[in-house]
Amino acid sequence: MSAAELVAENISWAPRGPDPLLLHPTSFRVEAGRVLGVVGPNGAGKSTLLRLIYRYQRPSTGHIFVAGEDIWAVPPRMAARRVAAVLQEHTSLFGLTVREVVALGRTPHHGGFWSAGARDASIIEAAITQLNLEAFADRDLATLSGGERQRVMVARALAQEPQVLVLDEPTNHLDVRHQLEVLALIRQLDLTIIVSLHDLNMAADICDTILLLDRGHTRAFGPPDLALTEALVSTTFRVDARQERLAPSNTQHFSFHLPD
Structure with a gap:
């Protein structure tokens, strides 16, 4: 299945009825095949936004469309064919081999008990190969390093044949080499990608568009050079942010200092 446009219309979320909103009404559009980076300080609403997209929490208001179809208006199994998610923790899958974990990605395409047919097996092996x-x-998933396990989770997501891939802090707890491997992977996937990141320099490097959140509100939405300015970053993160150009690549790089 090919990448598809994702549109969020006025989506918000609160834990229950009268409780204050953790995500205030938010709207944006991500073109098919593009990478949206969701950034902001702790408590900004990043994880809440992602949960609405991968159908863990229903929006209090608004709609989310993938390829023009409201993902909350279709059965969960059908929505899982549209959107796949790679989260930070995977301990419940220990005890399964890598191939068995990747095979779980085929579950949305079948009902009840099933065994992999020829097409399923081909898709599973293709995902394993694509992620090296x-x-x-x-091997048991528990025997792999953090970066290797992250690749397995992406392979499982690819086996779902989604149109949109949600990545929640995919480089968290990874060393530099494994971070670089995950970033290279994001660049090569032919999917619409929604990724939350703490590292603003990383987000500016790999994302086509940035959604900057603060306390559940949208502070900026647009290309990295417009959404991640010194003034916006300083105000949102309550720091003194400075941009400088790195030689010889001439790329922009943020440095951060506590305000005087």
Whole structure:
């Protein structure tokens, strides 16, 4: 299945009835095949926004459309064919081999008990190959490093054949090498990607568009050079943010200091 446009219209969320909103009404559009980076300080509403997109929490208001279809108006199994998510913790999957974990991605395409047919097996093996996991295919997930496990989770998501991939802090707790591997992977996937990131320099490097959140409100939405300015970043993160150009690449790089 090919990448699809994602449109959020006036989506918000509060824990229950009269409780204050953790995400205030938010609207944006992500073109098919583009990467949206969701950034902001702790408590900004990043994870809340992602949960609405991958159908963990229903929006209090608004709608989310993938390829023109409201993902909250279709059965969960059908929505899982549209949107896949890679989260930070995977401990419940320990005890399964890499191939078994990746095979779980085919579940939305079947009902009840099922065994992989020829097409399923082909998709599973293709995902394993794309993520360079052939050498680990028969190993228990628990024996892999953090970066390797993250690749397995992405392979499982690809086996779902989604149109949109949601990544929640995919580089969290990873060392520099594994962070670079995950970033390279994001760049090569032919999907619409929604990714939350703490590292603003990383977000500016890999994302086509940035959604900057603060206390549940949208502070900016647009290309990295417009959404991540010194003034916006300083105000949103309550720091003194400075941009400088790095030689020889001439790329912009943020440095941060506590305000005087």
